[in-house]
Amino acid sequence: MNEKEILQQVRITMDPVFKWVMEQKDNCLRFVQAALPELNIVEIKFQTQKKMHEYLNSKAIVTDILAKDNQGRIFDIEMQITVPNELGKRIRYYQDVLDVSYTPKGTNYKDLVETYIIFIFTEDPFGYGYKKYTSKGIAFNETKDLFLQNGTHLVMLNPKGIKGQVTPDMQQFFDLEQGIFSHKKGYAKQLQDSMVDFSRSPERMKQVMTFQDKLDDIAEATRNKTLKEESIKRLKGNISMLKKFGISAEQIRSEMLQEYSDVLTSEEIEKCLSVLENNDIKS
DSSP: OOHHHHHHHSOTTSHHHHHHHHHSHHHHHHHHHHHOGGGOOOOEEEEEEEEEOSSTTSOOEEEEEEEEETTOOEEEEEEESSOOTTHHHHHHHHHHHHHHHTOOTTOOGGGOOOEEEEEEESSOSSSSOBSEEEEEEEEOSSOTTOEEEEEEEEEEEOTTOOBSOOOHHHHHHHHHHTTOOOOSSSHHHHHHHHHHHHHTOHHHHHHHHHHHHHHHHHHHHHHHHHHHHHHHHHHHHHHHHHHHTTOOHHHHHHHHHHHHTTTSOHHHHHHHHGGGGSSOOOO
């Protein structure tokens, strides 16, 4: 395959590809610099797929990229191909784990480490059209001027954004996320070269195939869930209509079990039919 064909199959948003590309130190450093240009970061140490949980029975997290710069600031970088359920609570827990993991016993509160949680999305996570959503510390409802700095920072990156400004390197990363390739020397070309290097290993390409299978499974499960929800809604509507026409509960039960058995389980159908014993049916 030529470079274009490789890049169409090996995408930066794929977990094994993103991990490999960011394991190349200059790629990772330039990404953090592009995401947070105001920090003037000159050096980082990092690791990929870091499993973290402070206590044996606590929930673990596996960070995509966990980095630390020469000033001790911590960066947790996560590639998100979908907007996770309970995004706010997920961020809360990531922050909690970072705090506990990097706060030795006896640490003074003033010495708590500065943390940056960076989520890279493939779609706009909030729908407001910004290229970059940022938050820090604690704001209060009573007045916009009341703000409590606590050393925590959130950065949400949106390649589909049309508002706000990002660095040229970050825009190149956004373009690469969306399948826009560069032939000019720069950050995008550097990342593309790393992606081509990734494809030269059969073992790594096998990881891509496994990852794609996982995506297909998720898409199929989501599609089936939607179909099932629509079927349940139609089933309830049919039950309600048949009741209004004076059809007996026994006949409704028989017809609905037969009509919906190919898309719903018997338990799901029976749950809908249970309303036949009541006067009202909720759609």
